[in-house]
Amino acid sequence: MLPFPKKQSQTITFDSFSKKRVQENVLTLTQLQALCQTPSSIHLSYRHDKLLECVLLMGFLGLRVSEAINFPWQTIPVEDKQAFLVRGKGNKQRLVFNLLNHPYIAKKAKSDPEKDKWKSISRMAVWKYLQKQSQELNLSWKITPHTLRRSFASILHYDFHLEPPAIQQLLGHSQFQTTERYLKKDTRFLLNSLQRKGFLC
Template structure:
C-alpha cells in the first residue's frame, strides 16, 4: 500500500546502536505500518517511534520474553520519576499499539495489556484517601493466613512511612531497626534515608518476621523482607494484583494504586500541621518543589475546614 503524493510523509526509521537488529527491524516495520497503512500524522508517528524505542532501550530482550509486568514496571518508574500522567498514558497507548501490531503479524507475544493498569489523565493533584477511609481500609484487612498477614504489614508500612512501592519491595530484614524504630530506605539514585514507623507497625513487623516470613521462606535463603508464596521477592505486578483484590473486596469505587498510600501519608501529615521540609525528608524528595504539590491539597483542606467551623461562614 502506498500513500498519495499529497499526503506522503517522511518515514523516520530507527537506527540505534543500543538496540539489536531484530528490535530495530520490528520497530521500523511498526513505523512503516503507522505511516503508510494507518496514515498517521508525521508528528504522531515520531512520538510513537520514540516511545517504543525508549521502552526497548530501557529493557532490551527478545520480544517473546516481554510481559505485562515489564510494561507496568516501566510505566511506574516513569511516574515515580515525575513524568506527567498524560505522557505516561501516551506511552502506554504506543506500547499497546506496538505489541498488538507484532501479534497481528504472527509474532509470539506474551504481553496481556489487560494486566497493565490504565493511566488516569487530567489528574493534576495526587490521588489520596481521607483519614477515615484509609483507617477503615487498613483495619478491615483480613489476617487469617500468612499471606493475608503479609499483605496487612505491607499496606500498613506503606501508609506509615510514605515509601514508594519499589522501595518497599526492595527492603531486606537488615533494613529494619527495631531499637530505634526506623527503616533504612534505599530510594532513587542510590540515595538512602531513615524513616520512622509507629508502635502498631512495629508489632506487625515483629510478628511477620518471627512467625510469617519463615513460613513463606520455606527452605530458601534470601534477605528480602516481603516474599511471595514461592519464596521469592514479591514483584510489582504481584503487589498490584493483591491491592486490586483488596480494594475490590473493600468496596472502594476509587481506583487505588500503591502511590495512593504515599500521597495519603504526605497529605495527612500536612493536614496535621507537619512542616513541609520534614515531609520532604520523609518522602525522599531532593527538591522541596516536588513536595509542594501536596500543599494544594492542604490548602483545600484548610478552606473546607474554615468554611465548616468559622462562626461567620
C-alpha cells in the same frame, strides 16, 4: 522587526488526562485505615500476609512499593524514638518513623524478620490487590501504590500539620517541588486552617 512566534499547539490525550486525575486522588485517614488491614501472622505465614504488610507499610510509612516489598525492618534509635532505615532510589538512605502509631508496625519492629515465611511478593500482586480494594471502598477511581504515598503525605500535612520540608525527608524526595505536588489542597486544608485560627470551635 522580528516575526511573531507561532503558538505551538498542545495535544492532550485522554490517557494523559485520565492519568493526571488518578494521581491527584488521595485517601482520608479513615479510608487508609480501612484499606490497610493487619496480617494474620506477624511472621507472614501466608502469602496474603506479606501482601497486607506491604500495603500497610506504603500507607503508614509512605514507602514506595519496591521499598515495602524489600523492607528490612532495620531500626535506629533517634534520641528517644525508634526510626526505620530505608534504602530508596539511587541507593539513598533515609529515616522513617511510625508517626501514625500503627500497632502492627510497633510490634513487628520488636520481632525477628528472619522468621518471616514469605520474604517477597510481586509488584503486580500489590497492584491487583489495590485495584480490587478500590471497589471494596466504593471509590469511583482506582487506588495505585502511588496513591498511598500521596495519602500519607496529605494526612501528615493537613490532619497533623507537619511541615512540607519534613514530609520531603520522610518520602525521600530530592526536589521540594515533588513534595509540593503531593500536597493537593482540599477541604481539610481549609477547615483545619480555620480551626487553628479559632474561627471554627
